[in-house]
Amino acid sequence: MSLSNESVLSYLKNNYVCGTFDITGQPYAGVSGRHEINGNAVRTTNGAGPHNIQMFVLASDGTVLHCLPGYWDSQDLLEELSFAQQLNQVWLSSGSLEQKRQTFSRMQLAHIAKHPPAMVARSQMQGFDQQFEARTRLNTSDTILNTALAAQTLQMGGRAPAGAFKTTDVIMHERMAQRPFMPYTQFDVMAYSDYGKTKYDKHEDYRNARGQVDSSARYAPELGTKPDNRRSAYSPDGRIKSVSSYLNRHGVKSFGP
């Protein structure tokens, strides 16, 4: 985890009070493979696994200054923590709430241009998340820059061409800009952290020496909040929507003597 990086640890000790909240069972939580404390770990791209981790920065009165969804590289995390301290100064300054909120939104959007190319490169959305966005909300997702290009990910073996999707650093700041100085208790975590698949797992504990995931990973225990898909088989009046899928699930493949 990037939080254990020496530079980040030092920065946190000097500048922040820290706390954690186990989101298991929360409606906005996703699903992940269960990793024991002695288990392997993996570095991934910025913003990967937004349903499974959200790093909030709060003012001491509980006002949300910033929120980083998913994993973030230690260098980029430091940059954003430093930025959040600037937002804290705005929050603590004199001025009307409206002025502060306008400044907040302006600063969030302006920070996008300050991201170095290396950070942008580390902020490419995961391919399976891009495919999920294209498949489920091609015309409505705020993660998509160009609908026609994003649609190419749906073709067999399709990879997103450059310019199809926003990077996660942009998505983060744009979404934060729409939530200026919100109280933590009113922050819509569900909508804010909603992009890509709800399940995120790199199967760190099930990789062989070549990095390939072992087939035993399919039996791995999981953590998180699984959506209840059972209801989708039934219509609102309680009847089975699809008789053929119901019969298939119960082992009936064919009729006849």
Added chain:
Amino acid sequence: MRLFKVTTLFALAITLIGTLSNAANAAPGVIDGRDARTNVDNLTKQVYWFNRLRDAEDSARQKGKPLLWVHMLGKIDGAT
């Protein structure tokens, strides 16, 4: 029923083998379990982590600092 039990035992056995053998040889790009454990120990020993928001906010107010409040699946000093 018997088939179900055999299948379940097989799945459990494979899961255990996968978990127990992980730390010995980490794949490329993967942080070995022992190193990951050291990282977690550093994280939890060098920084105090509140688990009640009100307590964390009180501390932040007293110290005049902002608060990093991490939502995560699992516990920072346990399984995640």
